[in-house]
Each structure stands twice: as structure tokens, then as C-alpha cells.
Amino acid sequence: MSRWAALPAELDPRVRQLVVRLRRLKDHSGLSLRQLAARTGYSQKSWERYLGGRSLPPREAVDALARAVDEDPTRLLALHEVAAEAWGNRRAAAAVPEVTAAEPEFLPDETAGAAGTRPTSRSLRVALVAGAVALVLAVSTAALLVVRLSGRDGDTAHPTAPLAATAKSASPPASRPPAPTYTCHLERIDDRWYAGISRTRGAILANGHAGPEVAEAQCLLRRAGFSPGGIDGIFGPVTQRAVEQAQQRAGLVVDGIIGPHTWKALRR
Template sequence: MSRWKELPAELDPRVSQLVVRLRRLKDHGGLSMRQLAAKTGYSAKSWERYLGGRSLPPREAVEAMARIAGEDPTRLLALHEVAAEHWSRTRGVAPGEPEPDEATGSAGPSEVTAPRRSRPAVVAGAVALVLAVAAAVLLTVRFTGASGSGGGSDGHPAAASAAPATASASGSKVVYQCRVRQEDGHWYAGNSRTQDAIVAFGEAGPEVAEVQCLLDRADLSPGEIDGIFGPLTQRAVKRVQQRDGLVVDGIVGPHTWQALRGTAPR
């Protein structure tokens, strides 16, 4: 599992979200940069820039990543369209155009040889699609994911004492509870039993609530336990990463889960 460097602070959240999802697919596939290059046709150096947030990957690279990971590319490509629009406004590069190679000042070899298709007519539709999909996913996760699945995100049955998420009277907000307990030397808060899910800024759901409860247990306040990975939660995650000598990227992966589940408050 890769230990990723922190993304550039100036990176727009929409671009960060795309990069984090690409990182997640790479990690879940257990691929090295060379293996990823061989399977996608884009060089290892290019993928280092893409996954480091220093270049925006072409649409075809994103589609190839989804294909080798066995994922439906629709949502990932919609996220790419939104990220590309912002990237073009802030970096002066048109969506779908290759980024200059940092060492030579010219386009990297993979970007030159990889096929590219112009899609200016579908940008507006893609933006609407990603907003609609994101809203649907958020509602599904927040209202049904925490209490209707019957188990943890890693396939373990939920403990009988797990606290279900409850909706407020307005029906617009999910309130998570923290029922922290220790099992076999690991801490659990009743929202998720995962040990390796990648959880990052902008995401929502029971895994985020689990992170927040465990941060609160460690006296690293994440703010409200609302299942939404916002700035306060990200700041608290970085503090626990710094405390435990981990890469301080604000992204919860296997190493940070280990710190949250296995380390006593200090």
C-alpha cells in the first residue's frame, strides 16, 4: 500500500477528489507505477505527476485506470470533466491537452502517443451529471449506508452494540453516535469496522463518522460527529499522522486506521 505525499495546498478540491480516487484505485489494485504504465500506456513518470497532483491526467488515462480496476468509468469520467474545467481556468491548459513535461518542457511521450478526443459539447452535461450523481450517492450513503447494510464496510458483521445513524426531525441530516469499545486490542466506535478503506476530504458516510469518533477518543477533536469529512476532521487527521510519524496528507488509509484503532490517547 502506497504512503502518499500530501497533495499541493493550492489544488482545488474538485481536482483533489479526482486524484484521491485514482490513488485509491491504484492502491486497491496493488499496482506499482511500472505495472500501471504497462497496463494503461501512460508512462510511470506521467502517473507520478498525475497522482501527485502536478498534472491533470488525460481523459483516456482516467478511463484506462477505471478499466483495469474493474470499475464503471462513468462517475470517474464525470469527475474528470469537472476537474478539467477548473484546471483549464487556473493553469491555462485546455481540457484534454497534455501537460508540459517538467524535465524537458515538452509533452511527455505517453501523452503524445495516447489518443485524445475533443468533447467540448458534453462538458455542461458532464457537470450536471456529476452533481446529480454526487447528490444521489451522498443521500444513499448518509440515509441507508450506515444502518441498512447489516455489516461493516470490510464485510465483517456489525457488532450488536453498534450505534445506527439516525435522521433528525427535518430529515435532512444524519446524526452518528460514538459507542467506543476495545476488541482484541483495537478500538471501534460502532459505525464501521474497516481497517483499510481510503477516506479523504469531501467524502461522507459511516467510515467518516468512525474516523471522527476515534479522533475524538484520542482527544483530537474533529468537530461535530456528522459523517462529513470537512476541514476540522482533516486537520485532526493530520495531527494524528504527525503524532505517529506517518505521512501527513490528511487522508485516512491503512496506516492511519492502524494509528486510530491501536493507539491510546496521549
């Protein structure tokens, strides 16, 4: 069994769940990283990054690992889909300060010049920014002066009307409607339990998903004695805990993801 280094603390829980699952499969297979690289076509260095949480493995690499260790890739790919969304959101958020804080690159003749070239370029940038700010302030002041003068001359019959319109447009948006609630209508059909919301027997559901399939699973979890929280169709941490408990009792792989095997256990 490999002794893995701790994953980065800032790693998103959904990405962490995928990496931990990949580590377990690699350990249970008994393959070394070199052997894993040979079977999957991805280098040993790549797997060190993937299993260390430093980069997200591509979908094809996850599929290749599952097949290399004789594991059904369906659940892993569902877990990868959720992790990829979280990874993309993290990179998009990190890109904003990166762009605004980046130093402009110098042309080749500037970098090859004397040591005083960079301070000169920075001084020029500061002067341009200061000039732009001064121009904006001047235009704003002129516009405000025109509005005040026109109000005094009586050109505006209702000077408070624009303010009222502005206040109306600035009012906070209406709050979002509450999440839909579902009602469980449990019935036994062909030796299987159904809650009257969805007839699916193979939908892949994981933390972050929402919809009637999730509500169906929540009803079946509650029938089996595991509390998923409210029957709201939202797959959150409470529902995930209930899924893991149901998987453990059924002798399935405990990964908190609902797939064909977990559906079968819930409908029995």
C-alpha cells in the first residue's frame, strides 16, 4: 500500500474525492506508477501530478486507469465530470487577479536596453493613467454642472423624476423562488420500490446534481432508513452521507455516487 503525501489544503472537495478514489484503485491493483504508466499510455510524471492533486487528469486518463485495474469506469467518469466543473471554476476565478496584476511584457529592444528603460516605461504608464483619470473627472464635473443649471432654469418640470427612476432601477432584485419540494408516493412494482417521481434505474448522480432523479433517490434512501435531509431534489453533503451509508450496508463501493448498482440496492 502506497504512503501518499497529503493533498493540497486548498483543493476543492469534489476534486479531492476523485483523487482519493484514483489512489485507492491504484493501491488495490498493486501496480507501481511505472506499471500504471505502461498500461495507460500516460507518463509516470503525469500520474504523479494527477495523484498528487497538482493537476486534473483528463477524462481519457481516468478511463484508462479504470480499465487497467478492471474497474467499471462509469462511476469514475461521473466523479470526474463533477471534479472538472469545480476545477474549471477555480481556474476562472484565479485568472481575474492574474490578468489585472500581470506586468506588461517589454519588446525585445526594451529588454536589451539600458537599466533605465524599465523605470522610464513605468513613469510613462503612470502619467497616462493619471491623465485618463483627470479627463474622466473633468467630464463628470461638466456633466453635473449642466444638470444643475438646467434644473435651476426650470427646463426640467419634475427634477425628482429621474432620481425616482434611478432608485427604482437600483432596487434589489426579487429573491429567488424556493427550491421545489417533492412528495414521495412509494409503491412496489415488479419487486422494486418506486417513489412516483422518476423511474430511472441507471442515472449517475453525485454531489452538486439536482432534479427529480435526486428526489427519487432521496425518497428511497428515507424508505431504507437513511436520512437524506429534505426531499428537495438537491444532492448535497447530507444526501451524500446517506448514500454512503446505504452503499456500506449493501456491500458496495462506498463513494457517495449513485449509479446502476446503488439504484438496484435502493429499489430492492
